[in-house]
Amino acid sequence: DAEINGKKIRVRRFLEDEGVDEFYEMELPALITVAKGTQMPREISLLRKLNARDYIIQATNKELGLNPECTGLKGSPTFVATQTSATFPPRKRKVFRGDAREAAKALVEELKKEGLL
Numbered sequence: 612d613a614e615i616n617g618k619k620i621r622v623r624r625f626l627e628d629e630g631v632d633e634f635y636e637m638e639l640p641a642l643i644t645v646a647k648g649t650q651m652p653r654e655i656s657l658l659r660k661l662n663a664r665d666y667i668i669q670a671t672n673k674e675l676g677l678n679p680e681c682t683g684l685k686g687s688p689t690f691v692a693t694q695t696s697a698t699f700p701p702r703k704r705k706v707f708r709g710d711a712r713e714a715a716k717a718l719v720e721e722l723k724k725e726g727l728l
Contacts, residue, residue: 613643640711642718 612623621636622643655663672682680686705721707714722728 615639635706637714638711642715 614621618639619636620639620641620643621634624633624635625631626633672679678686707717707721709717719728
C-alpha cells in the first residue's frame with residue numbers, strides 16, 4: 612500500500628517471515644520497488660463460484676466459425692526441447708537513508724556493485 616500526502620509518500624511493507632507490517636515515509640521523488648507475487652489474483656468466494664454455475668456457456672468450433680486446423684491439439688502443437696530450472700541468489704533487503712538524491716546515488720552504486728547495472 613502507498614499513500615501520497617503532499618510531498619511525502621508513506622508505504623506499507625509486509626514482512627512474510629515475521630508476519631508484521633513495516634511502514635516507511637519518505638519525501639518525493641522516491642523509488643519504490645515491488646516484489647514478485649504482489650499482484651496475485653484473489654480467491655473467488657464460494658458464493659460467486661456457486662452463482663457461476665448458472666452462467667456456464669458452451670460453444671463449439673462450428674458455432675464460432677473457427678477453422679478446425681487452428682483449434683484444439685492440431686491448432687496448438689507443443690514441443691518442449693529442453694527444460695531448465697531457474698536459480699535465484701539469496702534475498703537481500705537494504706534501506707537507503709538520507710535525502711532522495713543521496714539515496715538514489717547509493718542505490719545506483721549498490722546495483723553496480725552487485726553487477727545489476
